[in-house]
Amino acid sequence: MESRLRVHGHPIQPMLVTFPFGLFVSATVFDLADLAGGPVFLGEVGYWTAVAALVAAALATVAGMVDLWDVPGGRTRRTAVTFNLVNAAMAGLFLLACLIRAEASNRGASGTLLAVELVALAVGAVGVGLGSRLVRQFESGRAEAGTFEAIGGVDATVELSTHRL
Numbered sequence: 769m770e771s772r773l774r775v776h777g778h779p780i781q782p783m784l785v786t787f788p789f790g791l792f793v794s795a796t797v798f799d800l801a802d803l804a805g806g807p808v809f810l811g812e813v814g815y816w817t818a819v820a821a822l823v824a825a826a827l828a829t830v831a832g833m834v835d836l837w838d839v840p841g842g843r844t845r846r847t848a849v850t851f852n853l854v855n856a857a858m859a860g861l862f863l864l865a866c867l868i869r870a871e872a873s874n875r876g877a878s879g880t881l882l883a884v885e886l887v888a889l890a891v892g893a894v895g896v897g898l899g900s901r902l903v904r905q906f907e908s909g910r911a912e913a914g915t916f917e918a919i920g921g922v923d924a925t926v927e928l929s930t931h932r933l
Contacts, residue, residue, distance in 0.1 A: 781835050784828035785855065785899060789892055791821030792862055796885045799877035811876030815869050818862050818885075825859040844905050851898040854891060861888035 798814030832852045839845045865881045865888075877885075 781828060781831035782899065782903060784824065784831050785895075788821045788825035788828055788855075788859065789896065791817055791824060792858065792885070792889060792892060795821060795862070796882070796889060799882050799885060802877050803879065803882055808874060808876065811874055814877055815866065815875040818866050822859060822863055822866065825855065825862075829856065829859070844902070847898055847902055847905065851895055851902055854895040854898060858888045858892040858895060861885070861891065 795814045795818035798810045798817060802808070802811035802814060829852065832848075832855070836845075836848050836852060839848045861884055865884050868881060869875045869877070
């Protein structure tokens with residue numbers, strides 16, 4: 769299966785999915801530092817990092833839905849649907865935390881919100897596993913990594929020609 773959304777032959781959705789997950793992890797680290805007694809602004813940074821992650825998650829979800837359109841039925845489709853649902857669940861938990869924090873004056877984290885974020889990251893870890901399974905399933909027909917064919921369609925055959933001067 770080929771992705772509809774590609775950049776230089778590479779599917780966009782696996783690239784996009786790394787941004788929200790990384791930002792969600794960063795937001796959780798900022799919130800943990802805030803609760804551990806760090807400077808007050810860390811809670812605010814954690815909040816806005818989570819908001820940026822939600823925007824990135826929305827973009828990754830759109831790309832995932834476009835790719836899901838062409839996924840063949842069977843195990844691969846079930847894995848792709850589950851992958852998208854798991855990522856949506858992670859984003860939903862962070863959205864809930866952001867909505868609760870939006871009303872606070874300093875937007876700092878609490879122990880309960882940190883627990884919700886940790887649960888969301890655990891859900892996201894399941895998504896990472898499903899995503900790696902999808903990449904293996906979609907790329908099974910492609911060239912093995914480490915070969916010339918895998919780095920952009922370089923033909924491994926070399927034609928030798930002799931020229932007389």
